[in-house]
Amino acid sequence: MLRDAAQAPTLPGKLPLFGHLPALARDTLGVLRKAQHEIGPVFWYNAGFRDAPTLMVLGEEGFSVLRTKRADSSHMADFDLFLGGSMLTLDGAPHRRVRGVSGPAFTPAGLGRAQVGEIITQTVERRLDTWRPRAQIDVVGEAKVIALEVIFRVMGVEVRDLPDWSRWYGEYTLGAIRLPFEFPGSPRWRGGRARAWLEERIREIVNQARAKDDRDSIVGAMVHGHDEGGIGLSERELIDNLLILGFAGHETTASTMAWSMLYLAQYPEYWDRLCEEATAMDEVPNDYTQLAERAPLAAGVFRESLRLYPPVSTDTRHINAELELERSGYRVPANTIVGTSLMLLSRDPNHYEDPERWLPERWLGLERKPTVVENCQFGGGAHFCLGYHMALLEGTLFLVHAARRLAAWGLRPRPQGPIPKPKFVPLTQPPRKVKLGLA
Numbered sequence: 001m002l003r004d005a006a007q008a009p010t011l012p013g014k015l016p017l018f019g020h021l022p023a024l025a026r027d028t029l030g031v032l033r034k035a036q037h038e039i040g041p042v043f044w045y046n047a048g049f050r051d052a053p054t055l056m057v058l059g060e061e062g063f064s065v066l067r068t069k070r071a072d073s074s075h076m077a078d079f080d081l082f083l084g085g086s087m088l089t090l091d092g093a094p095h096r097r098v099r100g101v102s103g104p105a106f107t108p109a110g111l112g113r114a115q116v117g118e119i120i121t122q123t124v125e126r127r128l129d130t131w132r133p134r135a136q137i138d139v140v141g142e143a144k145v146i147a148l149e150v151i152f153r154v155m156g157v158e159v160r161d162l163p164d165w166s167r168w169y170g171e172y173t174l175g176a177i178r179l180p181f182e183f184p185g186s187p188r189w190r191g192g193r194a195r196a197w198l199e200e201r202i203r204e205i206v207n208q209a210r211a212k213d214d215r216d217s218i219v220g221a222m223v224h225g226h227d228e229g230g231i232g233l234s235e236r237e238l239i240d241n242l243l244i245l246g247f248a249g250h251e252t253t254a255s256t257m258a259w260s261m262l263y264l265a266q267y268p269e270y271w272d273r274l275c276e277e278a279t280a281m282d283e284v285p286n287d288y289t290q291l292a293e294r295a296p297l298a299a300g301v302f303r304e305s306l307r308l309y310p311p312v313s314t315d316t317r318h319i320n321a322e323l324e325l326e327r328s329g330y331r332v333p334a335n336t337i338v339g340t341s342l343m344l345l346s347r348d349p350n351h352y353e354d355p356e357r358w359l360p361e362r363w364l365g366l367e368r369k370p371t372v373v374e375n376c377q378f379g380g381g382a383h384f385c386l387g388y389h390m391a392l393l394e395g396t397l398f399l400v401h402a403a404r405r406l407a408a409w410g411l412r413p414r415p416q417g418p419i420p421k422p423k424f425v426p427l428t429q430p431p432r433k434v435k436l437g438l439a
Contacts, residue, residue, distance in 0.1 A: 005042075005055055009039040009044070011031075011088075011220060016370045020045045021048035022053075028313055029343055030348075032344055033418065035056075043056055045339075053331075054339045055338045057325060057340050058344055059345065059348065060373065061327045063086060063342075063373065066317055066340065067245070068323065072317065073091055074318050075317075075318040075337055078145075082175040084244075085240045090195055092381070094354040098237060100239065101384065102225065104221060105221035106387055107290065108287065108288060111390055113216045114154065115216075118170045120393065121284065123208075124398050124402070127146050136416065136436060138257075138436075139258045139262060140430050142431075143258040143398075147254035148165075148169075155246060165201070165246075170193065170196070172198055173192055173279070174191040198246075203235065206239070225239060225351060244263075251401055251429075252311040253310070255429035256395055257399075261399075262420070262434070264301065264413055266429045270297070271302065271412055271413065272296055274400075277296075277403075278298065278400045279408075284397070284401065288392055291397065292392075294398065295396060296363075296364050298399040300362070301399055303370075304358055304363060306377050307352075307362075310383070314339050317337070318335070318337075319336045319337075344429070346376060351374070381406040391394070406438070411438045413437065414438065415436075416437050
């Protein structure tokens with residue numbers, strides 16, 4: 001007999017106005033683990049500044065919600081200043097149309113035509129050269145500089161303009177903070193001002209791609225792409241989706257690159273193996289399939305760091321028709337927001353032996369593609385991350401070139417303390433001030 005979801009327990013510790021947000025910001029993983037142990041895998045929580053609570057459903061059953069047609073992303077329209085009308089807010093035919101037009105640019109073939117691998121290699125090598133005279137580096141900042149330059153160069157931004165774009169993107173992300181007020185200097189006000197600056201520049205890039213008849217770059221492929229009916233993306237659709245591409249294309253990948261270097265510093269035996277693998281190549285392929293074959297450990301290091309610390313630790317959906325959770329015994333009514341933890345699923349002992357350990361060899365010698373659960377860090381269902389191939393290519397290339405450069409200089413990463421506790425808001429990433437030694 002299924003119970004109404006209203007009967008599910010509520011996560012303890014809710015604060016007025018802020019809900020559970022402060023506790024989740026401090027330690028999302030710890031809070032959810034404790035809740036799972038003490039009140040079960042299904043419970044209500046409040047993310048703050050919202051009228052409606054969210055039903056958290058942990059484990060594979062929660063992940064299945066991301067993939068059912070009884071759920072959609074219409075609730076993401078609440079983040080209108082940040083997401084606009086991008087494909088993250090669309091479902092059904094509108095989503096399929098926008099994704100269908102944009103998708104070819106992000107396939108391995110599309111990345112090859114746009115020479116994304118070459119752009120990544122040039123950017124990484126140039127930044128690595130600045131590491132040589134330093135005894136330690138700000139590993140999070142360095143990873144972000146690389147990832148920012150890569151995604152902006154892919155979008156057609158001139159290198160000389162990168163500092164301005166970086167500053168305004170930092171302001172733009174404040175628009176994702178949903179506070180119940182707006183005034184000059186508030187997060188929403190600053191986010192809106194930044195969005196206006198970025199929209200104007202992206203519009204110029206789109207117009208240039210049209211004028212040059214550029215069909216090979218990622219922006220050019222999106223500008224000139226069309227659906228089966230010959231209809232392309234409107235200027236509004238291009239701007240909204242390119243804005244999100246700029247954000248997702250650097251914040252998420254940079255986080256995993258930083259975690260990878262921190263773990264390699266902690267485990268020198270893996271660093272030695274990575275250097276041996278990387279330096280054995282005369283030339284480094286810019287194609288991910290070839291790269292993963294010749295540098296499987298580098299690919300495994302990136303995937304394992306991503307498994308432990310998925311940048312987006314929690315994903316949510318809006319339930320559009322009554323949904324039955326047979327395993328946990330609940331009936332979820334329409335118009336409920338359901339969330340699930342991708343981080344806990346990535347550490348599920350039913351899927352990973354010794355799941356809390358960082359073990360890159362989990363990914364070595366696989367004679368199959370990763371399962372949907374193993375790829376859950378990229379989301380699930382129709383909204384699976386469009387930049388999946390680019391993220392794997394960028395992260396693996398970064399590790400290979402870092403190993404080659406540092407090995408040539410006789411340097412190796414050294415820990416400046418234990419693996420740090422992550423910060424969870426707005427994304428799961430190492431603390432900004434964490435240092436990595438070079439000795």
